[in-house]
Amino acid sequence: MNTQERINELIEQLALLPHPEGGYYKETYRSVETLDGEQALMTSILFLLTSENSSNFHRIQSDEHWYFHEGSPLTVHVIGESGHEQKLLGLDLSAGQSPYHLVKKQDIFGSEVQGEDGYCLVSCAVAPGFMFRDFELFSRQYLLDQYPQHEEIICRLTKEQPSLQ
Numbered sequence: 001m002n003t004q005e006r007i008n009e010l011i012e013q014l015a016l017l018p019h020p021e022g023g024y025y026k027e028t029y030r031s032v033e034t035l036d037g038e039q040a041l042m043t044s045i046l047f048l049l050t051s052e053n054s055s056n057f058h059r060i061q062s063d064e065h066w067y068f069h070e071g072s073p074l075t076v077h078v079i080g081e082s083g084h085e086q087k088l089l090g091l092d093l094s095a096g097q098s099p100y101h102l103v104k105k106q107d108i109f110g111s112e113v114q115g116e117d118g119y120c121l122v123s124c125a126v127a128p129g130f131m132f133r134d135f136e137l138f139s140r141q142y143l144l145d146q147y148p149q150h151e152e153i154i155c156r157l158t159k160e161q162p163s164l165q
Contacts, residue, residue, distance in 0.1 A: 007119045010048055021058045021110070021137055023049040030129060040129030049074065049111060050119045057110040057143060057157050061134040064103045065125045066111075072118030076101055076111045077153055079143070084150050088114075089122065108138065110157035 001009070010016065016024035029044040049055055051072075057079070066076060066089060073090035090097030103109050113120045140158035144151060 003117050003119060007048070007050055010119075010121060014046055014048075016046065016048055019047070019055075020135075022053050022055045023047055024053075028123070029125075035128050039131055042125060042127040043129035044123055044125045045130075047122050047124050048119060049113050049122075051113045051116055054112040054157055055110045056159060057108055057138045057154065059106060059108050059136045059138070060126065060130060061105055062126045062128050062130065063105050064130075065127075066101045066103065067123040067125070068097075068099045069121040069123065071113070071120040073097055073114040074111050074120040074122065075114060076103065076109060077157060078103065078107045078109045079147050079150050079153065080108055084153060089120070108143070112157065 011024055014026055016026050019025040025045045025047045027043060027045050029042070031041040031043070033041045035041065047055075057077075066074075068074065068089040068091060073088050073092070073095075076087045076089060078085045078087075087101045088095075088097045089099065089101055091099055138158060140154060140160050143154045143158060147154065
């Protein structure tokens, strides 16, 4: 089976839908317990990214823990006042990859699959639970105005449309 066939198989068998930040997802868990009658204590999704379909820079108001399942290594990029940080997810520990990574609440982050013809399947657990009201997708210009020193990665992981903030 080639890469595209595997991507199509995962999308179909896992019933994944397009995500606004890029990639495909399906919510797999939303706790019944809530903080305020509305926000779940925790949520979890399956998230599929491809070499052509990255996760664009965004921010949420909760911690998000990423867990690698299969495919090519995935780089999670975080930009902010302290610079540009990268974490490589994957299963080759000797190559500096890790099977998990925590993105702290309010970090601006995006991710991209390594290689030209790859995909990556991960799970993301968010606590307190994810709510679209807390989701900010950033425009290229907004981030370039804030962090011009990170132009290269900002241009790769943004679109030119206005932000949703």
